[in-house]
Amino acid sequence: MMAQQAAHVVTRSANVLRVLIADDHDLLRDTLQIFLEGEGTFETVCVASYSEAEALVKAGEQFDLVLLDYSMPGMNALEGFNKMRALEGSHRVAIISGTASRDVAEQVLEAGAAGFLPKTLSAKSLVNAVRFMAMGEQYAPLDFMRQEEAAPSHPMAERLSPRELEVLEGLTQGKSNKEIARDLDIREPTVKLHVKTLYRKIGASNRTQAALLAKEAGLF
Amino acid sequence: MMAQQAAHVVTRSANVLRVLIADDHDLLRDTLQIFLEGEGTFETVCVASYSEAEALVKAGEQFDLVLLDYSMPGMNALEGFNKMRALEGSHRVAIISGTASRDVAEQVLEAGAAGFLPKTLSAKSLVNAVRFMAMGEQYAPLDFMRQEEAAPSHPMAERLSPRELEVLEGLTQGKSNKEIARDLDIREPTVKLHVKTLYRKIGASNRTQAALLAKEAGLF
């Protein structure tokens, strides 16, 4: 099952970049290996779990870059990353993931990772990124990092009635109930009712919290 | 003054990456050229203004990457970038700048730039980035992109006293005066005083507006 060849290579050419790939997804692992070795300047070692990766590093293997799958046996998300980083030699470590969100990427980079690779990258970009990181640079796909954390489909907006949304918009503009009433051409007591109801729906206890929650959700 | 050698090279080896460097800063231009050509895989053409760069491209020169200084004669910030992008051949264009802020970088990348290079990068990173971009990838320094848009000197924060800032932070969390008082271990009337004063200073007329203004300014 595992393609762990070359795990005992000790001789090491100065111009060859050694990369450890730890991923339980056979296809990705093999593809990456083939592409990298096809470059001629890479030497890859592949394992399928975090524990195997850790064992190799503890045995004194040297790598220019360690690629860890964010979700593989023994990895336990960030914990594995931190453990690997704490090992002797402080290898350059990058995270590869098929599912992780942007803020996971941010956390990882913040913690000093060499990079973050979503599995949506093309093989070509993947190879470029690996080379880039092995050279000592920090990489993450820019479009991935720039995308709004918005995505959560606004579960908030969907629970509110149209009128409540209009009122909420008024709240996000710092308006008083009276102003909102005037703008919507309804009586103030009605506004107060909508305000109260939407508090319950979105979990706010006053208008400031409601406004902030709405802004955070990307509304208005 | 200009190091415009090689501007007329037409023969083009398949494995050599041609880069056009347009920057009115001689030192940077020469350094970059020396480092890149030292790599052996780069062929560089240097000019010192936007108009010269445009002339070369219009004359049919082919480049794998065009580097444009964000502030050089004729560049006119984003305008030059867009003009260059609109030219025949749609070269890969990257921006290099010593002063531009993060949101300029975001705009440029959004507009489809091959990358953004602050002049604070090391020569080594610069070369790596140029190679990376010439390979077709998009680059920007991650730490630069991840930094908070905080910097703009917060004219707001500077007008507030330390205590008022603490109170304002409470407001941005949707807290009541009483809660803020408890957290800061002062009496509620004091909180109300600070609240009232900071309203005047930042131009808010109620706590929701204050909280929103603070958030917009990037505080907290």
Place this chain on the structure above:
DNA sequence: GATGCCCCTACCCGGACGGATAGGGGCCCC
């Protein structure tokens, strides 16, 4: 037709808020 949801209006009350005014103490700088 009954039920449910949304929208509107209205009244109540206690508490919170916005604004003004009036102090005192500490600190620095002129």
Place this chain on the structure above:
DNA sequence: GGGGCCCCTATCCGTCCGGGTAGGGGCATC
């Protein structure tokens, strides 16, 4: 020493807000 700024405390008042309760009308679904 005086003036300025910041921080603290306090009282007063009118308004707004948050929460509750109680309706009526429209519209869809069951």
